[in-house]
Amino acid sequence: MTNIEKGRISGPQLLFLVSGFVQGSVMLIDFAVGMAEKQTWMVILAGLLVSIPFVISYAALAKRFPGMNVIQINDIIYGRILGKLLSIYYIFFLFITLSFNIRDVGELYTIFLMPNTPFIFFLAVFTATCAYAVSRGIEVLARISYLFVITGIFVSISTTILLVDKMDFSNFLPLFELPFIRIFQGIHIMVSIPFGETIVFLMIIGYTNKDGNVIKNTLSGLLLGAFSLFIVAVRNTAVLGITQTIWTAPSFQSTRLIDIGTVLTRMDFLVGIAQTVLIFFKCCLFFYALLLAVSEILGLKSYMPLVLPLAGIEVIIAATVFQSPLDHAEITQNAGIIYSLPLMLVIPPLTLLIAKIRRLPESKGGKVT
Amino acid sequence: MIFLLPVYAIILIINVPGLIKRKEWRELIAFFVFYTIAFVLGLMYVLDITIPSPMKGLNCLISDLLGLKYPKY
Numbered sequence: 460m461t462n463i464e465k466g467r468i469s470g471p472q473l474l475f476l477v478s479g480f481v482q483g484s485v486m487l488i489d490f491a492v493g494m495a496e497k498q499t500w501m502v503i504l505a506g507l508l509v510s511i512p513f514v515i516s517y518a519a520l521a522k523r524f525p526g527m528n529v530i531q532i533n534d535i536i537y538g539r540i541l542g543k544l545l546s547i548y549y550i551f552f553l554f555i556t557l558s559f560n561i562r563d564v565g566e567l568y569t570i571f572l573m574p575n576t577p578f579i580f581f582l583a584v585f586t587a588t589c590a591y592a593v594s595r596g597i598e599v600l601a602r603i604s605y606l607f608v609i610t611g612i613f614v615s616i617s618t619t620i621l622l623v624d625k626m627d628f629s630n631f632l633p634l635f636e637l638p639f640i641r642i643f644q645g646i647h648i649m650v651s652i653p654f655g656e657t658i659v660f661l662m663i664i665g666y667t668n669k670d671g672n673v674i675k676n677t678l679s680g681l682l683l684g685a686f687s688l689f690i691v692a693v694r695n696t697a698v699l700g701i702t703q704t705i706w707t708a709p710s711f712q713s714t715r716l717i718d719i720g721t722v723l724t725r726m727d728f729l730v731g732i733a734q735t736v737l738i739f740f741k742c743c744l745f746f747y748a749l750l751l752a753v754s755e756i757l758g759l760k761s762y763m764p765l766v767l768p769l770a771g772i773e774v775i776i777a778a779t780v781f782q783s784p785l786d787h788a789e790i791t792q793n794a795g796i797i798y799s800l801p802l803m804l805v806i807p808p809l810t811l812l813i814a815k816i817r818r819l820p821e822s823k824g825g826k827v828t
Numbered sequence: 829m830i831f832l833l834p835v836y837a838i839i840l841i842i843n844v845p846g847l848i849k850r851k852e853w854r855e856l857i858a859f860f861v862f863y864t865i866a867f868v869l870g871l872m873y874v875l876d877i878t879i880p881s882p883m884k885g886l887n888c889l890i891s892d893l894l895g896l897k898y899p900k901y
Contacts, residue, residue, distance in 0.1 A: 798886055
């Protein structure tokens, strides 16, 4: 079994990759704000608690099959036919989720920053940049990952500190007033989007060095990313209160209120920068995993020939997958989070269980089939 | 259309000579399959032809046929 990716990442790099990836969903917590309102912070914590065992199962699975990705693992555990079917399900998830994230960037720019520029322009430029970054390989992304993480955490914390005088902590009260189904849907969104999407690392963890301690680093990255999301949710609720549900992007709205002696104002540009770089990083990891998965399933020696054609397909799918931001939110809050649930919560733990029962991959004289 | 044709010509020039030189035929076939799909989708978009959304179909299957969806508030 040959590997398309020759690069290797270290344990701390894996930590920053996971953390940056989770932070890349900072804009997507807005999907849960409509459900959970002032209890968004609670939904993030509950979603994190639910996700932790599953994320550990992803890391444990990848650790059990060092140097392999999920496409190779599926073939070993489920056989060629069922394994390939599950891999196609995984590839569909990567493909469609990447298009959603690229679209998010286009919507961010056309709605908030440059409304007169054509939507497709942002999608094309952004995807071309991702394609360039991905063509450099996972090692380059891993080496710069800490910069993205520091940018995200710096913006979250600095804007929170600058907004302290605008915060009203009575905005969090009363607790537990919403119907349970709304909280449940909010938790479901959190489990499926920021935390469950870390399933993408089943294509990446296998390339961690042997001394990388993948479970510890994956979990630490998840917690660091969740911490950043939590700060943003607390800041938005404390500043905007119930009105955060009427804004398309509460983070932009809350940071627009920063006014320190009429000198430090319009700090929403910081949120724009942070969200752009974090979504860029997330899209790069999605794109990398997609390219690797498609190349693996087709038995190619390299993913390089597919980079530009797949980028072209992603741009058009991102431009046409939803009719409007409202359509985007409506579908993501229902079918978008339901269809991926088996992939995130059922298949990886089941695969790990089967591997343990069948004592794979060591069962055949210590050699991987 | 003015942008589409040069962009796809450049993609062809970047990838194909190297693949032929290295005799990577499998990679070349995969490249052409995805390249054709990308070009056709791009052309449909430019000519304003409706492109079916995969998410619409999935939404129809999950929410309408299987009835799996959250209530509206």
